Amino acid sequence: MMNNQSADNLMQRYVEICNSALDHNKDRFPFKQILGTAKTCSANRLVEVLIEGAARNEDSHVLSIENGKLVCRAHSACGNCQCDGKWVIGKAYLQNVLARPDSYIENPARLNWEWLLPSA
Numbered sequence: 001m002m003n004n005q006s007a008d009n010l011m012q013r014y015v016e017i018c019n020s021a022l023d024h025n026k027d028r029f030p031f032k033q034i035l036g037t038a039k040t041c042s043a044n045r046l047v048e049v050l051i052e053g054a055a056r057n058e059d060s061h062v063l064s065i066e067n068g069k070l071v072c073r074a075h076s077a078c079g080n081c082q083c084d085g086k087w088v089i090g091k092a093y094l095q096n097v098l099a100r101p102d103s104y105i106e107n108p109a110r111l112n113w114e115w116l117l118p119s120a
Contacts, residue, residue, distance in 0.1 A: 007051055007061070008061075008074065010051065010091070010094045010095070010098070011049065011051070011061045011072045011094070013098050014072075014094050014097055014098065015063070015070045015072040017097055017101045017104055017111075018070050018108075018111055019069050019070050020101070020105045021104055021105045021108035021111060022035055022070070022108065024105050024108075031108055035108070038113060038116045039065055039068060041116070042064075042065050042116045044064075045064065045084045046064050046082060046083045046084050047062065047063045047064070047083060047085045047086065047115045048060050048062055048075055048085070048086045048087070049061045049062070049072075049075075049086075049087050049089060049115065050086065050087070050088050050089075051088075051089055051090075051094065052088055052090045060075035061074060062075050062083060063115055085115070087114060087115040089112065093112065097111070
């Protein structure tokens with residue numbers, strides 16, 4: 001099982017890379033249109049994220065979009081849970097993104113944006 005600190009570090013760094021990818025590609029076609037629509041459709045949406053291998057609820061996080069940026073918080077900060085969905089992501093995937101951030105920033109299609117979908 002992962003400890004809270006490592007789960008927090010993985011998620012915080014992942015969100016930093018996602019935000020860099022959004023910022024770096026904000027004017028590129030088709031990312032501008034796709035990501036703009038995703039931001040609009042997912043505004044005010046809270047999605048619980050559980051990293052595979054993290055067995056405790058305290059190891060989960062909440063993703064949202066605030067002021068055009070992805071934000072990650074510990075799920076414990078989501079008092080009286082009001083999450084709109086749940087998304088499970090692999091620890092190996094997160095580690096791969098963190099090991100090669102430039103590749104994902106240059107091509108945000110490589111990032112997993114599944115949590116933005118209403119069905120998540």
